[in-house]
Each structure stands twice: as structure tokens, then as C-alpha cells.
Amino acid sequence: MNDSPVSGAEVVADGRHAAMVHAPRAAASLDLLEHTVWGALEHDLVDLVDLAARLCARAHGLVPLSRPATLGAGPWGDLDASLWRSFTGLSDAQRVALAFAEQFTTDVSALTDAQRDALQHSFGDAALTFAHVLYVVDVVPRARIALDRLFGASPMVTSPPADSALAADIWAAIQSNVRIVPGLDQLDPVTSELVRLRCARAHNCRICKSLRSFTAFEAGADESTFDAVDSYETSDLSDAIKSALAMVDAMVWTPGHIPEGVIDNVRAAFTAAQQVELVLDIARHATNKFAVSMAVDTPHVEEGFEVYLVASDGSTSYGLERPR
Structure with a gap:
């Protein structure tokens, strides 16, 4: 099914609006990705992913995905995520995951087998889910800033999309976006x-x-x-x-x-x-x-x-x- 632009000569106001006007289904799937990432997490991973999201964004001068207010504040507050190695209270597993995230966002091709093995050892079956989550927190802010640079800065949006049927399944949300964009x-x-x-x-x-x-x-x-x-x-x-x-x-x-x-x-x-x-x-x-x-x-x-x-x-x- 083609994702046809909205008919007419509507003037777009910003990057998010441009996506909704010219690719409404794909834009909605991107919004869903942004919110699904939080619903897909076990409680003990929320703080880690929040820090990883801020780490990925900090590496490139981007705005990280917003942590929903319903999840409360993270233990590291507004600390510079790039300084995570100096943070106290991080477990060995969390440090493994953050090192993985840091390499994922800067140059994924340079990730080593040792880093993969360490992530797998630390998280087991959840390692692949963590990689899926990293894709979202790493790539969605890139798309947002590119659209904003082309069409104008968008207001911060923190409310979940109306269709939240996939809210707890990050892989299903990714696959939905992958199927829609080729339209x-x-x-x-x-x-x-x-x-x-x-x-x-x-x-x-x-x-x-x-x-x-x-x-x-x-x-x-x-x-x-x-x-x-x-x-x-x-x-x-x-x-x-x-x-x-x-x-x-x-x-x-x-x-x-x-x-x-x-x-x-x-x-x-x-x-x-x-x-x-x-x-x-x-x-x-x-x-x-x-x-x-x-x-x-x-x-x-x-x-x-x-x-x-x-x-x-x-x-x-x-x-x-x-x-x-």
C-alpha cells in the first residue's frame, strides 16, 4: 500500500508536520517507534536505556528521545551521559551495555566480537532486544533533526500516539516501519x-x-x-x-x-x-x-x-x- 502525500498545497510548519503531510503512515510508524521503545522495556532496563539514549544523542549533538514522565526521573538526572565511565552505581552489566551503545552510535562496524560476547553474557536473550532498542534511540533522533533542518524545528512531543497496539513489542514496531516506508x-x-x-x-x-x-x-x-x-x-x-x-x-x-x-x-x-x-x-x-x-x-x-x-x-x- 502506497503512503500517499496528503492532497492539496498545504504549507508545512516543521519537520514532524512535513512527515505527516507527505508520508502520513510512515510518520505515524516513526512516532510509534519512539513511544514503543519505553513500553517494551522491563522495569530494570528503563534507567539503562534512558542513559544509553542520552549517550547516543550526546555523541552527535542531538536531542535524545524523551523519557516519559510516568516513568519518573532517572538516577543520573541531567548528568553528561558521555561521562558515564565516571558514574557511581553502575553495574558491570550496565557498563558493558553502555560501551556497546557508544560504539553502536559512533561506528557500528567497529563493534568487536568481545563486545558482542560480553553483551550476550550480561543480558542473555535480552541482548537482541537491547540492540533493537538501540536502533530506535540512535536513529529516530537523526531522522527528526534531518527533517527539522529541511522544514523547520518541531515542537517537543511527549504524548503517545493514538494507536498504541504495538506499545510493548519493539520488534513489531520496527517491522511495521520497515514495511510501510517502501510504500x-x-x-x-x-x-x-x-x-x-x-x-x-x-x-x-x-x-x-x-x-x-x-x-x-x-x-x-x-x-x-x-x-x-x-x-x-x-x-x-x-x-x-x-x-x-x-x-x-x-x-x-x-x-x-x-x-x-x-x-x-x-x-x-x-x-x-x-x-x-x-x-x-x-x-x-x-x-x-x-x-x-x-x-x-x-x-x-x-x-x-x-x-x-x-x-x-x-x-x-x-x-x-x-x-x-
């Missing part, structure tokens, strides 16, 4: 695929790097097009695609300090609906961070690439023949 269809297939590949390269997601889009091939892309992602600045790719890939880099590496030139170029190259789609695509593709973080990103193929196709309902088919 956006304002960007051309080649731009969308190159954005996905740039995200895959940035996070060094092995399975993501091994995939190629059926629709991008149909639209005229070939392997030389895909290879151009690595050095796109000096490539023959269009200025519009280069501006989209620059936004990928900014959201991955410097989300709190997106260069004004990147914002200007994206605005010049894309419609408002396309700008929203670009940001939400980048956030969706960052789901590869929890796959990489837990080393569950093994490709389906041992060499070469695999062709995939995302259907209108968000489901994905793999192992297709390349279109002729």
Missing part, C-alpha cells in the same frame, strides 16, 4: 537504491552490500552505477543523486551538524515529498545497524550479488533473476 514512491528507483547502498557501505552490512534492486536494474542502473556510490563526489552520477548521498553521509556521521550546503542541495534537487522520503529511507536502512551489531548480517550468496524486490506491502523477495 513511499516519490524518489526514482535508482536514487533509492544508491541511498540504500551508501547506508550499507557506511555500516559495513554484509548482506545489504550483497543486494541489488530489481527495480533499479529495470530503471537502467548497472553495476558501474552501483560502484559509483563509493566515490560519488567525483563520479558521473547526477547532482541530485550526489546530494542524496551527501545526506546519507551527514545523517550517519554528523547528524547533529548537517552542513548547510547539504541541506540547500537536497532542497534544490528534490520536492518536499521526496525530501521526506529520503530521510525516512535513510532511517529505515539504518536497521542494518542492529544486524551488524549482533553479527547476523551474513549474505545469502557467497560471491557476487543477489537481486531483490520490495513489494507494495513492504514484503521482500530475494534470489530473483536480473531483468533483461
Whole structure:
């Protein structure tokens, strides 16, 4: 099902409003992610995730996800989360989790097997849930600031969305967002695929790097097009695609300090609906961070690439023949 923009020439007021106008279902799923993260936590993990959220945000100069007032204040108050190593009262398991979160947000590809093993040893089956939660607290603020930079600062929203059926299931909320965002269809297939590949390269997601889009091939892309992602600045790719890939880099590496030139170029190259789609695509593709973080990103193929196709309902088919 396509996530069609609201009809008419409504003027958007800010980043959240732009998302609701141009991608209402995807925007609602992003809101749900933001609130589900708290409902999905066991009581003894709330303070840890609150600190991890502030740590991720602090690393990039972002505003962290708001801890609901109903959960009360955390034990570390408004202390600078980046100084967590000096905090008293942290358990060994909490320190393991915070070190994991710190690497997750700065460069997930540099997480070590020792860090994964330590998290697994400390949290058992909850380690994967913690990685899912980290994705939300790490990536949603990146999407929020990118939308705000493009469309204007949004007011702080702390009330839960009206549809809270998934409030205690973080994985279901993530999967809902993953299925809905591909329904956006304002960007051309080649731009969308190159954005996905740039995200895959940035996070060094092995399975993501091994995939190629059926629709991008149909639209005229070939392997030389895909290879151009690595050095796109000096490539023959269009200025519009280069501006989209620059936004990928900014959201991955410097989300709190997106260069004004990147914002200007994206605005010049894309419609408002396309700008929203670009940001939400980048956030969706960052789901590869929890796959990489837990080393569950093994490709389906041992060499070469695999062709995939995302259907209108968000489901994905793999192992297709390349279109002729």
C-alpha cells in the first residue's frame, strides 16, 4: 500500500508536520517507534536505556528521545551521559551495555566480537532486544533533526500516539516501519537504491552490500552505477543523486551538524515529498545497524550479488533473476 502525500498545497510548519503531510503512515510508524521503545522495556532496563539514549544523542549533538514522565526521573538526572565511565552505581552489566551503545552510535562496524560476547553474557536473550532498542534511540533522533533542518524545528512531543497496539513489542514496531516506508514512491528507483547502498557501505552490512534492486536494474542502473556510490563526489552520477548521498553521509556521521550546503542541495534537487522520503529511507536502512551489531548480517550468496524486490506491502523477495 502506497503512503500517499496528503492532497492539496498545504504549507508545512516543521519537520514532524512535513512527515505527516507527505508520508502520513510512515510518520505515524516513526512516532510509534519512539513511544514503543519505553513500553517494551522491563522495569530494570528503563534507567539503562534512558542513559544509553542520552549517550547516543550526546555523541552527535542531538536531542535524545524523551523519557516519559510516568516513568519518573532517572538516577543520573541531567548528568553528561558521555561521562558515564565516571558514574557511581553502575553495574558491570550496565557498563558493558553502555560501551556497546557508544560504539553502536559512533561506528557500528567497529563493534568487536568481545563486545558482542560480553553483551550476550550480561543480558542473555535480552541482548537482541537491547540492540533493537538501540536502533530506535540512535536513529529516530537523526531522522527528526534531518527533517527539522529541511522544514523547520518541531515542537517537543511527549504524548503517545493514538494507536498504541504495538506499545510493548519493539520488534513489531520496527517491522511495521520497515514495511510501510517502501510504500513511499516519490524518489526514482535508482536514487533509492544508491541511498540504500551508501547506508550499507557506511555500516559495513554484509548482506545489504550483497543486494541489488530489481527495480533499479529495470530503471537502467548497472553495476558501474552501483560502484559509483563509493566515490560519488567525483563520479558521473547526477547532482541530485550526489546530494542524496551527501545526506546519507551527514545523517550517519554528523547528524547533529548537517552542513548547510547539504541541506540547500537536497532542497534544490528534490520536492518536499521526496525530501521526506529520503530521510525516512535513510532511517529505515539504518536497521542494518542492529544486524551488524549482533553479527547476523551474513549474505545469502557467497560471491557476487543477489537481486531483490520490495513489494507494495513492504514484503521482500530475494534470489530473483536480473531483468533483461
